[in-house]
């Protein structure tokens with residue numbers, strides 16, 4: 001199974017509309033892959049919090065511009081597409097507008113197979129944490145040969161989410177992100193840690209460029225269930241990171257070194 005992460009350059013000299021069209025073309029170029037992954041909030045920029053409200057969009061129906069473009073790109077390339085995340089505009093219980101940081105997964109037929117609303121919002125009391133609502137449910141997505149577990153950026157710091165995904169059957173943990181260069185060391189370390197402790201592949205796709213004055217780490221990485229790095233972007237330029245994964249290797253690592261069996265706490 002071939003996985004390609006597209007480390008999108010997110011710079012504010014490009015309009016969201018132009019970036020959406022450019023990214024759709026990049027996805028279509030990846031027709032040799034089985035699974036393509038995009039980063040977090042690549043339309044607007046994960047740190048461009050002042051634009052979140054204006055760029056929010058539904059994930060289905062009229063006005064779902066990113067979902068529509070990504071569905072079409074997945075169908076044309078015939079790939080599973082984790083399209084990163086968008087600022088989702090939804091309606092709350094009292095009819096008010098609420099925003100979520102929502103990841104989208106499309107099948108090779110272009111169907112929206114799953115959505116995941118980011119559970120851990122970044123910013124402490126500001127930015128995303130103040131503007132967006134939190135998701136509440138871990139999400140796994142069955143593929144023909146494996147199961148994806150979904151997490152987004154800051155979620156990477158919360159091992160209990162990954163353990164819940166593993167309990168739910170995940171074997172490929174997919175983490176779109178807009179991770180800043182300043183904390184690049186944490187990114188690489190945590191991606192490998194989540195792979196080793198869950199004996200899973202980790203596909204962690206960051207952004208390139210600088211948005212809202214925050215230089216991005218890039219360094220998208222694919223780690224195998226033994227903690228070996230299979231492919232990694234060496235910098236924060238826009239590039240594609242590709243590796244061949246063997247879904248059966250997850251079961252082999254878990255059987256040969258059965259640490260998950262020794263869990264004591266739930």
Ligand SMILES: NC(=O)CCC(=O)C(=O)O
Pocket residue numbers: 040046121122152153154155157177178179180183186
């Ligand atoms: N967009 C994010 O979730 C950023 C997370 C981050 O900067 C960090 O965890 O450090």
